């Protein structure tokens with residue numbers, strides 16, 4: 463059994479780490495303007511990333527990308543998450559954000575949606591959550607009713623990241639409410655300029671995110687904008703969920719690593735009662751625990767990624783990784799904040815920002831309690 467990263471991924475990790483240290487960390491306190499990155503900073507970072515080959519990393523090679531697997535993406539996400547220069551919920555600076563479902567579109571859909579996204583001409587938001595359907599999409603109320611050659615969509619979406627900047631939505635709606643998430647949900651491509659689509663408000667959060675509420679009022683969508691078949695919506699959303707959970711776990715790993723580094727260096731320099739904080743056992747234990755928990759979590763995360771790349775189902779590992787990865791990020795950020803005292807709370811330091819972002823990852827894309835619930839179900843059924 464080999465716990466070492468392959469040489470090429472060690473090299474990639476090192477390249478991304480250097481990019482983060484040299485390009486992201488120096489601009490991280492000024493890179494954001496509300497929920498978005500300042501365009502001039504984004505353009506400069508993207509130019510630099512392209513120059514050094516950090517571009518379209520996870521896009522399959524047949525679409526002009528580098529076809530990196532999940533283990534490769536794990537090390538990239540982990541390193542990128544050491545800085546708060548980027549928006550907490552994408553897009554990053556290594557190419558346009560392309561959700562994997564877009565690669566499954568039919569030829570005509572790809573022409574209209576996938577290729578423009580890959581060229582950076584169009585941007586998509588993912589619209590599933592609703593006021594009464596967050597963790598539990600099966601209770602969704604937005605409906606899509608077939609009427610000849612089109613569907614009529616009515617409903618309300620909440621928490622949709624960057625919907626106000628999106629050209630189209632990958633929207634989940636109920637085509638058969640009686641079936642709930644077991645075959646009752648379908649996914650559609652909905653242009654945001656379609657009559658009846660209205661961004662009602664943006665919700666400020668404690669992070670820089672400002673997700674949108676969207677009213678859908680008799681929105682007429684052609685049948686050719688259905689992705690796959692009716693009833694496949696949940697399965698399609700689930701198809702990238704392992705990667706989504708892995709991503710969240712990597713975010714936690716990155717935050718934890720940066721916070722451990724910050725806390726270590728501050729503990730060595732800050733003197734109280736005549737001695738550096740680093741001499742106090744209370745502080746040493748926080749550092750030792752953080753290092754140990756980071757180490758254990760990284761092993762689980764890399765194993766999840768490697769198994770998924772090898773085609774082995776790793777659902778249980780994905781629940782565990784989401785739980786321990788996101789909780790690690792918040793716990794270590796919290797310790798780092800405590801070690802910094804008042805400076806930990808200062809808005810001019812990155813710590814409180816990371817603390818808030820890390821806290822949010824324990825809720826979005828499936829709260830940790832829901833991960834525990836589904837894992838426990840599998841344990842009780844004897845499936846693990």
Ligand SMILES: Cc1cc2nc3c(=O)[nH]c(=O)nc-3n(C[C@H](O)[C@H](O)[C@H](O)COP(=O)(O)OP(=O)(O)OC[C@H]3O[C@@H](n4cnc5c(N)ncnc54)[C@H](O)[C@@H]3O)c2cc1C
Nearest residue numbers: 588589590591596597621622623671673826827828829831
């Ligand atoms: C900043 C931000 C960005 C987002 N972006 C998007 C987006 O782009 N697209 C999108 O579709 N959605 C998005 N979401 C929605 C996000 O995925 C949901 O907030 C999340 O799934 C939780 O749903 P909820 O908020 O309705 O919480 P609920 O489902 O109401 O749950 C509330 C709490 O109850 C607990 N809980 C729930 N169920 C159980 C259970 N079975 N057992 C024990 N405890 C339970 C958990 O602690 C949970 O945190 C975003 C949310 C935020 C905050």
